[in-house]
Amino acid sequence: MGYSYIPKEALPVFVSTLCRVVNIEDHCTEAWRIMSSLMATHLGHSALYNLCQTTANGAAEKSPDVALVRGAVFFIGMSLWGSKCVKTMQNYSPMTILPTFVEALQCKHHLVTYEVTLQVGACLRIFKIEMVLLLCYFSRSLSVW
DSSP: OTTOOGGGGHHHHHHHHHHHHHHHHGGHHHHHHHHHHHHHSSHHHHHHHHHHHHHHHHHHHHOOHHHHHHHHHHHHHHHHSSSOOOOOGOOOHHHHHHHHHHHTTOOOOOOHHHHHHHHHHHHHHGGGGHHHHHHHHHHHHHOOO
């Protein structure tokens, strides 16, 4: 990824492909390496936007693509507040991303719910001050289920 060029027009397809591939155990580490490299480039913010759009659109479908949504949630969380977060992405507040996670929960699939739970847990470990706001937001959103 360090010596590659990805046209901005190809970014949605590239991102969605990585979102599916990250769910395959043998390719998970390599998919994360590629995505984290992408997120550290000038296309990082566009990639994050694509991940959020992918999550919202994928979860809203009648027959959601679970691998796509789960992969997008994984990449969003890992990029922003994961154990190997991307330094250039650390200026995003959790409150800007949480609505995307709530939209992901509309998928109503246990793997997506599990991934959202993992990523929110990682977020809470870092942003302890905002924990009350996060919990209130999620408890209100989950009561819709």
